[in-house]
Amino acid sequence: MLSEPDPVVRPLDHLALQGEAEAPALVLRDHTLSYEALNRRVGQLAAWLQGMSLAPGARVATWLPKTELACLMPLAAVRAGLVHVPVNPLLKRAQVAHILTDSGASLLVSAPARLASLLPGDAAAARLVDEAAVWIDVALLEPLPPSRAAPDSLAAILYTSGSTGAPKGVMLSQTNLWLGAVSVAHYLRLAADDRVLALLPLAFDYGQNQLLSAWYAGARVVPADFLLARDVVRLVERHGVTTLAAVPPLWRQLLDVPWTDAAAGALRRLTNSGGALTETLVRALRSTFAQAELYPMYGLTEAFRSTFLDPALVDAHPTAIGRAIPFAEVLVVNDAGEIAAPDEEGELVHCGPLVAQGYWQDAARTAERFRPAPAFAAQTGIAVWSGDRVRRDAAGLLHFVGRRDAMIKTMGHRVSPQEVEDAALATGLASEAVALGVADPVAGQVIHLFARGPDNGGNEAAALRHALMQDLPGHMVPRAIHWREALPIGPNGKLDRAALYRELTQPGAEPPR
Template structure:
């Protein structure tokens, strides 16, 4: 019985040792080779003194080294922390400090940028490329040096399915990113649940185009390894590159977020590109009906799976392909191993067409937020169907998403009950954006919020109060450059406006309700003006 994610690879290495497991560019690793690399690196971690549940952070683009590092951390009994490669040093520094990582796996260029924000808890930095200038350092190792530390005869520890395996960082409605803490069981059951309704098999070849730090992206690996299929790692800049790789690598399963699907829907799919494609999936935001119809028209034999989830409980719902065009706005029903409730303001389960908060219960629910009891208590509460006679808490995660259901039980997303911005597949904290822009010398006050955007889900608007007498054009350019230096692209405002004073409500807080109403159609207006030009 498979209980840990590294066992997924080990089992496949015994069943199909010479079959491809992961690919990158023109290289492929077989399951036997991948398993050998994982176990060697796990022994190297143990030689470095990695203790049970210590955190190993991986700050790399999608590559063999990032996958091997993650699964080796699991095999050594550590907790892996994948960090989105597009994050800037302030965000990376926060994550490293928050989880008290002791080992950082990264590249030379990234290490140089991070030097000023590295916390004291870091004992070793492992660079996956050239380390010539660090040869005398006792704390900076090359990928090759790390491998030489492995003791071939040493045994790996026994890992329990209840052991903490990973911390995935996700933005909240306020403050910096929080670490969602997941057990081995969370990850294994998540893979099994999705693989079940996708009907995954060893003949599948998945394209991993999403960040590994995104649970939706990471699950492409676990689903693939669970079924004995293969997974191709790919970073892209333009949507057309995706179509080329789907065709070139004979991809059967493609998982993306709405932003990418919107771009792909406007491109022509050669018959050869989709002839091997068995299914496509969407998560990280709703897919427009227009985009869905275009995709189905371009790929008539491909099954579309529309999914909804949150990092705190992996995946919650999916809409079967046969319902996609019938109910294109639905997020579907609960996936296997999930129990979904819609709870109203009185704490009661909603009737059909009554709006309430989506609550997810069951074994996919995370342990909570790393070192953040206050937010854990706020989001993780007793399950609505708990058995009072059972002493254990039976926790559920309260999503903050307002949904409704029809008489047949299909659910529909309505909105959020907090200020969270959902853009390009990411959940973004307005406060995190505000805290960065506020450091600009010319900024007196700043408020950030999301409004509807056709392609992004929500576009980020920043309204900034500035010192009088400044030239707006110069200031706009300066602030955009500042955001480019200190914020990842997906957090940078899509529209910036200036004012003397930001409106506030009677409680003295920014009046976001009025501001959202004022800027509700700003991106539609911008699009219309561009068309007129």
């Protein structure tokens, strides 16, 4: 039985002090920083920020791959009394311009080519700085000492990609990020001898936590910008990586390449979030990485992480999302506003200190999602009403059903897209699947399914339709199946449902096969 994690909150930049002074903390392409060097570099970068004469609480944006500066800025900004706004390097000019303008960033650090892509007015009032020039100045500075930031002070604004509308900036405090690191390090049982391969974007809460939880545990992080699946195998083998985090589309790519015994054997744990695992994918991961513990997880940026499934339960409950993580209280609230009965569907409501501070300068959308916790909650205050539909089984394990706003309403029936997708994957004919509802004057909505999988001589869509007609009731069988060699991936590595929906609803969409 694990002991309770330490609930004491410290300023985020104190993570640079967690490990042994000479122990490796950050393994970059051409050099490695020990914890002592990490702390010094954070302090020097904070001193450089202080020298930029920014107002306290000013927003500092980075639009970078996983460079040293990108990895250190979450801590350095806090030490300098500023707020970090990480921008995903996969985003394009218009999306970056929105984030810079919406956040009111005073500074943007990036590479010359990226800075040159911005048009006049894109960066609003932000000063544009070349990353290389920063390090020339930083090397000459005395480091700032560790900060005394208040637990409720704003530390970062992370912009969610969202499926509709412009990205929203989620405000995260010192408490949110510190306790998120403590919680994950605790339930993953991270230790000082662990080596974490950070593949996911640092602008993604799940990606950034790879750094923060590893440093809390005194472990080392190997940041890498994902190129090809076989490169991941080489990195795992070269660095003796013990911990690998991914989202379902990335896991499928990684399972498509051969793994050496040395690479597969080094891994102690696999973690998944950003999308539900299917039973087929769980079985494949357990087969390829038999000695590694698999941690399915559920989270949302507004509350960081809500649940994880104990690896000991994965084989028996491969599609469950588990129980609440440390510091979180997770409720299932039915449509009557009461605690849902076992196996009754309801909305997932997350209470506790991991709940974010709301959306940056957006009181209306904040009021929709961040509302008082139910009267029956053990933890009072503001909760995140996720909009996600879940159920809790008799054993107390949570199962994801679907998003309320994604439910397809067809011919008087409510259909979960995930249920259709799971059925398609269960046939063995599809490797990936996305179900969408499109407006129809008769049915209300009709179901369209995008899928990819093994070649079947051009009959893939017909074969899949036939299989689904055997397995699903008539109202759940897709009206159209669109077969693709590849499905689009969004900036956070998830399947891009919004892009597929636009394909269906905008003129010129490709007809189904």
